[in-house]
Amino acid sequence: MAYVSMGEAHRRITEYLNRFCDAVSYQDSSMLCRLLSFSSNSPSLLSLADALNVFQDASSLIRQSDKFSEYGEILAHLFRSLQSYRVGNLVEAYLAFEKFANAFVQEFRNWESAWALEALYVVCYEIRILAEKADKELTSNGKSPEKLKAAGSLLMKVFGVLAGKGPKRVGALYVTCQLFKTYFKLGTVNLCRSVIRSIETARIFDFEEFPRRDKVTYMYYTGRLEVFNENFPAADTKLSYALQHCNPKRERNIRMILKYLIPVKLSLGIIPKDELLQKYNLHEYMNVVQALRKGDLRLLRHALQEHEDRYCIVAVFLRSGVYLVLEKLELQVYQRLMKKIYIIQKLSDPARAHQLKLEVIAKALRWLEIDMDLDEVECIMTILIYKNLVKGYLAHKSKVVVLSKQDPFPKLNGKPVGS
Amino acid sequence: MAAEQKATKEEVKMDLFEDDDEFEEFEINQDWVENEEQVKEVGLQWEDDWDDDDVSDDFSHQLRKELETISADKK
Numbered sequence: 001m002a003y004v005s006m007g008e009a010h011r012r013i014t015e016y017l018n019r020f021c022d023a024v025s026y027q028d029s030s031m032l033c034r035l036l037s038f039s040s041n042s043p044s045l046l047s048l049a050d051a052l053n054v055f056q057d058a059s060s061l062i063r064q065s066d067k068f069s070e071y072g073e074i075l076a077h078l079f080r081s082l083q084s085y086r087v088g089n090l091v092e093a094y095l096a097f098e099k100f101a102n103a104f105v106q107e108f109r110n111w112e113s114a115w116a117l118e119a120l121y122v123v124c125y126e127i128r129i130l131a132e133k134a135d136k137e138l139t140s141n142g143k144s145p146e147k148l149k150a151a152g153s154l155l156m157k158v159f160g161v162l163a164g165k166g167p168k169r170v171g172a173l174y175v176t177c178q179l180f181k182t183y184f185k186l187g188t189v190n191l192c193r194s195v196i197r198s199i200e201t202a203r204i205f206d207f208e209e210f211p212r213r214d215k216v217t218y219m220y221y222t223g224r225l226e227v228f229n230e231n232f233p234a235a236d237t238k239l240s241y242a243l244q245h246c247n248p249k250r251e252r253n254i255r256m257i258l259k260y261l262i263p264v265k266l267s268l269g270i271i272p273k274d275e276l277l278q279k280y281n282l283h284e285y286m287n288v289v290q291a292l293r294k295g296d297l298r299l300l301r302h303a304l305q306e307h308e309d310r311y312c313i314v315a316v317f318l319r320s321g322v323y324l325v326l327e328k329l330e331l332q333v334y335q336r337l338m339k340k341i342y343i344i345q346k347l348s349d350p351a352r353a354h355q356l357k358l359e360v361i362a363k364a365l366r367w368l369e370i371d372m373d374l375d376e377v378e379c380i381m382t383i384l385i386y387k388n389l390v391k392g393y394l395a396h397k398s399k400v401v402v403l404s405k406q407d408p409f410p411k412l413n414g415k416p417v418g419s
Numbered sequence: 420m421a422a423e424q425k426a427t428k429e430e431v432k433m434d435l436f437e438d439d440d441e442f443e444e445f446e447i448n449q450d451w452v453e454n455e456e457q458v459k460e461v462g463l464q465w466e467d468d469w470d471d472d473d474v475s476d477d478f479s480h481q482l483r484k485e486l487e488t489i490s491a492d493k494k
Contacts, residue, residue: 121447181441184441213446213447220442240462244461245453250443250445252443260440265465269467272464272466273464273465275464294476294478295482296478339470340474340479341486343472344483347474364485367482367485411470
């Protein structure tokens with residue numbers, strides 16, 4: 001921390017106070033945003049923090065002037081937060097920021113127009129980030145993390161403030177997305193339900209009115225929730241929306257969307273082109289796509305196993321819900337393999353091609369390093385028939401699958417398996 | 420440069436399966452210009468007619484050989 005003289009400290013604090021109060025008086029939202037973005041670690045905020053830590057009694061400065069004391073409570077909490085932030089007391093910083101945020105939101109409610117909406121966004125963002133840092137501090141001190149949860153409550157309060165008939169309502173989707181990020185981080189995704197219900201059913205909201213960037217983020221998260229709930233057609237719609245409307249320069253975001261969208265598409269029988277996988281560095285999915293194209297079960301198992309071993313994060317993968325979707329692809333790969341066997345048989349003996357001997361299937365599977373006895377093969381075939389991936393019936397005694405002469409391997413056509 | 424690129428690739432490769440997947444914030448005061456063509460292009464990156472009857476690939480050849488040995492065994 002740089003040395004600051006009392007005189008300089010006084011100057012810096014007064015300058016900030018003037019900027020803040022002028023920003024409010026002249027409804028200068030961008031200025032206000034800059035004044036509140038702690039996480040930006042801007043030189044001016046850091047130098048203000050140093051000044052505050054030297055001066056120590058900024059409250060007296062605030063009290064001395066009518067102009068400043070109008071926002072006395074807001075400013076006092078803000079300063080305390082910034083001071084703590086600067087010296088790395090993140091729990092203290094969070095607590096003070098929470099008080100600031102509450103006071104700010106009260107003030108925001110009284111401002112009739114929506115001029116300060118962007119500044120409110122900054123407050124929402126900063127409180128979430130500070131809460132995460134505070135929780136890290138708590139955890140590292142052996143204490144139980146609870147600040148992010150508290151931030152979630154505050155964000156809900158802000159949502160409530162914006163959920164009205166006036167122009168402020170277009171801000172509700174931004175806050176919703178901050179809530180999503182909070183709940184996903186906490187693992188309490190069930191809490192997303194109530195905001196989603198508000199956004200999608202409350203009459204005051206018209207989804208089209210919201211800013212595009214918030215719609216994209218919203219669709220990404222609700223799309224992911226649809227994946228968790230295995231509603232693949234809905235997941236496809238939402239994640240595709242996010243993909244189509246995402247800022248094309250934000251490749252990391254696009255990649256995240258694709259991470260979830262690709263397994264969804266695969267389970268609907270649609271595969272991504274190689275160029276897409278290459279462009280966004282999604283090599284992990286290349287083997288899976290190959291396996292599906294070819295009917296190569298060994299490759300599929302290898303692809304899923306590789307990630308298990310290599311990254312040792314099966315639990316993580318499971319939580320993200322993607323693994324379960326990929327596991328389900330196995331049935332589709334079986335279908336493809338059966339189809340290949342059928343086509344190959346047609347080439348040498350077209351008259352009997354529609355009869356698949358379980359023995360033949362077992363041999364093919366063994367070649368792919370999948371050891372199954374005839375009962376197990378029969379079981380798999382039964383499942384494929386049941387799920388309408390294979391049309392035909394099992395002649396149990398003769399240990400043969402008799403395929404339908406017409407369309408024995410129905411395409412999914414954009415519908416998930418077994419629907 | 421090549422080493423750097425490889426390092427980034429490795430980093431990015433591991434990223435895919437990290438739990439976070441937190442969507443990055445978009446700039447608040449700037450909206451991006453949507454290019455109609457770009458929007459359409461993204462939609463064309465998928466194939467739904469890949470499930471053809473083509474068995475000319477390596478895998479199918481090997482599968483065929485494997486299945487023929489069964490019939491050979493029987494004879």
